Amino acid sequence: MPKFYKSPFNYIGNKYRIMGKILPYFPNKINMFVDLFCGGCDVTINTKAKIYYANDINNFVIDIYKAFQNNSKEVIPYIENTIEKYQLSKTNEESYKLFRDYYNKTRNPLDLYVLMCYSFNYQFRFNSSYEYNNPFGRNRSSFNSSMKKNLEIFLEKIKGVQFSSMEFGMYDLGCMTEKDFIYCDPPYSLTCGSYNDGKRGFNGWGLHDDSRLFLLLDGLSYRNVKFAFSNVIEHKGIVHKTMKAWADRNNYKINYIDFDYNNCNYHIKNRNNITKEVLITNY
Numbered sequence: 001m002p003k004f005y006k007s008p009f010n011y012i013g014n015k016y017r018i019m020g021k022i023l024p025y026f027p028n029k030i031n032m033f034v035d036l037f038c039g040g041c042d043v044t045i046n047t048k049a050k051i052y053y054a055n056d057i058n059n060f061v062i063d064i065y066k067a068f069q070n071n072s073k074e075v076i077p078y079i080e081n082t083i084e085k086y087q088l089s090k091t092n093e094e095s096y097k098l099f100r101d102y103y104n105k106t107r108n109p110l111d112l113y114v115l116m117c118y119s120f121n122y123q124f125r126f127n128s129s130y131e132y133n134n135p136f137g138r139n140r141s142s143f144n145s146s147m148k149k150n151l152e153i154f155l156e157k158i159k160g161v162q163f164s165s166m167e168f169g170m171y172d173l174g175c176m177t178e179k180d181f182i183y184c185d186p187p188y189s190l191t192c193g194s195y196n197d198g199k200r201g202f203n204g205w206g207l208h209d210d211s212r213l214f215l216l217l218d219g220l221s222y223r224n225v226k227f228a229f230s231n232v233i234e235h236k237g238i239v240h241k242t243m244k245a246w247a248d249r250n251n252y253k254i255n256y257i258d259f260d261y262n263n264c265n266y267h268i269k270n271r272n273n274i275t276k277e278v279l280i281t282n283y
Contacts, residue, residue, distance in 0.1 A: 004046050008151035009061075010122035011040030015185060015230065019046050021257045022279050027226055031179040036168050037186045041065070045157040049181070052161040055171055060112060060124060062165035065158060067109040072155045075110065076148065082114050083143060090118075093136045104131045117143040169212055178224040186213060190235040191275075207242060214246045221250065221282040234276040247280050255279045 004019040015022060019042065026047060033049035035041070037056060044054045056062055068075055082088075086099045096118050103111045115132060116122055118141050125134040164171070168186070176182065187205035217227050233240050233254065247254050257277040 005042075005153055005157060006150045007040040007042045007045065008147050008154050009040035009116070011042075012121075012123060013185070013187070014040045014042045016040075016042040018257055018277070019043070022228070022230065023047070025228060025255055025279055025281055026183075027181050027283070029179075030181045032176065032181070034173065034176070034180070034182040036171060036182060036184045038163075039185065041154075041158065041161075043183055043185065044161060045154060047183070053164070054158075054161050055164045055166060055168070057165060057167055058124065059165040060109070060126070062163050063109040064113050065161070065163045067113075068155055069158060069161075069163075071110070072159070075155060076151065078110055079114055079117075079143060079151075082111065088114070088118050088142075090137070090139050090142050093138060096136045100132060114143065117141060117147065169216065173216070173220060173225075176220065176223070176225045178226070180225055182220060182225065182227045183230075184213065184217070184227065185230040186210075188232050188235070190232050190238055190240055210240075210242060214243075217282070218250065221252075226283050227281065229280040231278060231280065232275055233278045234274070236275075243280075250282070253281050253283075255281065 004016065004023075006016050007014060022043075023046060030047065030049035032051040032053065033044070033047050035044045035047075035052075035054045038044055038054035039056060039061075041054055044052060054065070071078070086102075087095045088099060089095070096115075099111070099118075100115055103115050112132065116124060116134075118137055119125075119134040120137045120141065121134075122137070122141055123134050125132070127133045168184075173182070186209070189206050189210050213229075217229060220227055231240065231243060233244060233256075244254070246252075255278060257279055
């Protein structure tokens, strides 16, 4: 079995668990790779290419990646010293809240990563004032040995990645050619993940955004730029008819990703109402 690298972020919607399902669909040779909704960067660090670009609208996450790049040798010592200094642990909620208040005043990206490690479900949640407000992850969340190992590898894998934080429609893709490849894993309009609900200081995602992305991908396809697009085509018995019609109309391939979501947040107890994930490609 091939080995896949795991991001040191337990990002909701990450593709680590299905990396072996989607990577076989990627082109064998990629000059420039663009991960337009990079999230935790699991796909970026597992894709082979000559040049890497990773973008996400969440500037807080992108700032962490840039801090990792600029301070790669000092990152882990800084994290461990910060944990010791503030006495962070799986049970010390008071220290967590004090450190959260400290971060919201200073906004150091590396502190945000440490804070995330001890938060509920390792989530990035912000209020309308862009203050981090995720609750404490009692008895569950911590910067453990597994996350440390993943971070050590991650620091090496992202050295050559060029990061940016902008709304996808503003991202300049004009230089992409038929030798390049773009991967899109946007929020899913059929689901209701915390990255998608508009309650963390960022706008939500809906069918209008899907349509805008479809047009962007059509334009790239017209220029013979290869793309792969992750989404769910059915959820809770609801079919994403707009997406299916778009793919059928353009003769794009709908590749069904076989994966068991029994342990996922949006698993449906009624087995007749399963979630069907797909990877849509134009090649």
